[in-house]
Amino acid sequence: MNEVAFLAWVRGIGFQIALGIFIVGMVVRWLEIFLLGKKHDYSAPKGSAVQGAIHTIFSRSIPEKSTWQRSRVQIVTGYVFHVGLLLIILFLTPHITLFREFLGFGWAGLPNSVVDLIAVITMFALLVALVRRLQDPVLRFISTFQDYLVWTVTFLPLLTGYMAYHHLGFSYPTILGLHILSVEILLVLFPFTKLMHAITLFIARGFNGATAGHKGVQA
Amino acid sequence: MSNASFSRGYQALKAQIDAPIAAYFSSCVHCGLCAEACLFFTETRDPKYTPIHKLEPLRKVWEQEYTLVGKLKAWFGLSTPLHDQELADWQEFIYNSCTLCGRCSLVCPVGNDLSYMIRKEREGMVAAGHAPDGQISAAKRAITVGSPMGVKFPALQAQIKHIEKDTGFIVPVNQVGAEYMVTLSSMEIMNYPEYLEALARIFKHAGKTWTLCSEAFEATNTGIQIGSSDIARELVSRLVNAAERLQVKTLVSPECGHAYTAIRWEGANLMGKAFTFKVQHILEVLEELRQQGKLKTEGLETARMTFHDPCQLVRRGGVIDEPRNLLKTVAQNFVEMEDAGKMNWCCGAGGGVGAIEQAHELKTRVFQRKISQLDAIKVETVVTACANCRITLEEGFEAYNREMPVLGLTELIAQHLVEEPATENAHE
Structure with missing residues (x-):
């Protein structure tokens, strides 16, 4: 397969396969969680479970004081790469062009030079996260193969995107193809790995917050 | 707790898993922030006390029983099933180094209620026969004698006599129709008799009717702590029956944390029905009286x-x-x-x-x-x-x-x- 055919494949069939697995996977995971159900709570409520759920869905994005004091580096690193990823995905002009193609509408992007800087910062934050995972006694202890796999498939789209933008290493069609392929790998793995947290954390916070709200605790 | 076996433990773990637990395990990113929320980690700096690590047996059961990936991994021989020794090894984490304090549940950035899960994991430990001996004997005493510390009603009666003699107040027992039914923890009866005397004073002062029940005065619930719904239900039902029989308006949980959780939150669910009376912690009662x-x-x-x-x-x-x-x-x-x-x-x-x-x-x-x-x-x-x-x-x-x-x-x-x-x- 030459580079043009490769690019055409990742843009066509490859993308369709990836998207298909992603969508089916998401449905499967959704069912896996909700089919398990939850028992009715007969205890007399002290507060509102619904309000608790909504509160925690938002409030848990901000660390409480003692956690912040004890885990600053971890928290800042996490914030930086999450916000960075979100900005790059949503506000890089070529990405918006793609969204417009699929969704029928788009929005204003950030200047390429700005996104370029964000990409560098994000990759740096991810590298810090990796070093910490390898060095911090707790993180090293609890980490599994999947943690490193997910790190890799998150880092690769950034790296290949950065290389494509700066025309580094490979011919443009090849590196662009690799970039798209890396995103497809991410899509395929998303429902079946901890990447899924991007969706399920809202469910988790909701359940936790509902329990707390029912008891009159602000979680 | 008799006839404990690994397969019963495994089934119990499997039965505990609900939608919240599936959402929690799906969301964990191994960020490790829960470690710093747990005093067993902060004071020892030993990573093995990281709260999410304490949940590994339950997580394994969830993955292998309730996820497609887990099934595939098992099929390709990429994962090892849970075994008995693993549960035995985890006693140290699930019991000795977890007070179900719930701090990690408030810290986890993805919102996992780890304490909720450890409480449920203990159900599997009991069924598998891996609960700590100290807790097993406390639970046995609670069931057979009526108190985890082996305190029987005559001991309480002796104390009541003392209080009545010293203070001149009456400590009502088995009073039908009282507003408050008061319960105690054995610890209070054995070590802090001041508590009961204080109650006598307070209710007299506030002009409220109250009572103890000779058959259900112990409020602590070893079933909740060890993780046995069967034991917990039996202990809760004694209180519920007493409160219904005495037709009290409010059942008062003593100065005890887990007793409150047992009767206030888990109680109705263990009984499978809403209570016909109110449950309050003594502090809630006092604050209400203060406000009035x-x-x-x-x-x-x-x-x-x-x-x-x-x-x-x-x-x-x-x-x-x-x-x-x-x-x-x-x-x-x-x-x-x-x-x-x-x-x-x-x-x-x-x-x-x-x-x-x-x-x-x-x-x-x-x-x-x-x-x-x-x-x-x-x-x-x-x-x-x-x-x-x-x-x-x-x-x-x-x-x-x-x-x-x-x-x-x-x-x-x-x-x-x-x-x-x-x-x-x-x-x-």
Whole structure:
């Protein structure tokens, strides 16, 4: 397969396969969680479970004081790469062009030079996260193969995107193809790995917050 | 707890898994922030005490039983099934180093209620026969004798006589139609009889009817702590039957954290029906009486005091403002510890840990957290509202050579009640 055919494949069939697995996977995971159900709570409520759920869905994005004091580096690193990823995905002009193609509408992007800087910062934050995972006694202890796999498939789209933008290493069609392929790998793995947290954390916070709200605790 | 076996344990774990647990495990990113929320980690710096690690057996069962990926991994031989030795090895994490304090549940950035999961994981441990001996015998005593510490009604009766003789107050027993049915923890009967005397004073002062029940005076629930719904249900049902039989309006949980969780939150679910009576912690009752103007106090404690929040009351029970409002009416120099209230640190021996012999050294070690919290504010007295916290604080202070009186809030309030008829009886 030459580079043009490769690019055409990742843009066509490859993308369709990836998207298909992603969508089916998401449905499967959704069912896996909700089919398990939850028992009715007969205890007399002290507060509102619904309000608790909504509160925690938002409030848990901000660390409480003692956690912040004890885990600053971890928290800042996490914030930086999450916000960075979100900005790059949503506000890089070529990405918006793609969204417009699929969704029928788009929005204003950030200047390429700005996104370029964000990409560098994000990759740096991810590298810090990796070093910490390898060095911090707790993180090293609890980490599994999947943690490193997910790190890799998150880092690769950034790296290949950065290389494509700066025309580094490979011919443009090849590196662009690799970039798209890396995103497809991410899509395929998303429902079946901890990447899924991007969706399920809202469910988790909701359940936790509902329990707390029912008891009159602000979680 | 008889006929425990690995397969029963496995089935129990499997049966515990619900949608929240599936969402929690799906969301964990191994960020490790829960470690710093747990005093067993912060005081030892040993990664094995990271809360999410304590859930590995339950996570394995979830992945292998309830996820497509888990099934595939097992099919390709990429994962090992849970085995009995693993559960045995995890006793140290699931029991000895977890008080179900719930701090990790408030810290986890993806919102995982880890404490909820560990509570459920214990169900599997009991069914598999891997609960700690100390807790098993406490649970057995609770079922057969009626109290985890083996306290029988005659012991309480003797105490009642004492109180009635000393104070001239009546301690009603089996009074049908009383407004409040009061329960106790064995710890209070054995070590802190001041509590019952305080109740007699308070209810007399407030003009409320109350009663004890000779067949159901023990409120602590070893079933909740060890993780056996069957035992928990049996113990709860004794209280529920008594409250129904005596037709009381409110069942009052004593100065105890887990007793409150057992009867206030898990109780109705264990019985599978809503209660026909109200359940309140004694602090909630006192605060209500205070707000109604039925709790008139006089004189102020001058010692520098702080309040140690029992975990089950703040984080798992929402009793946060009550003790503060109450304490401020009788204490001039009330100061808060850092992280007080919702984020307060556990005493280190709740959730049954105090009953586990192998955990003794560890619980003393992690008490350093409380020592650090208290050293920072230089108080002279600690007030709390849980007999188990209280004994742990007392033992901890002894181990760390600290002279520090520990008081129960209820008795402190009782000491300051305006005597009837209003005589000027200034309290020191």
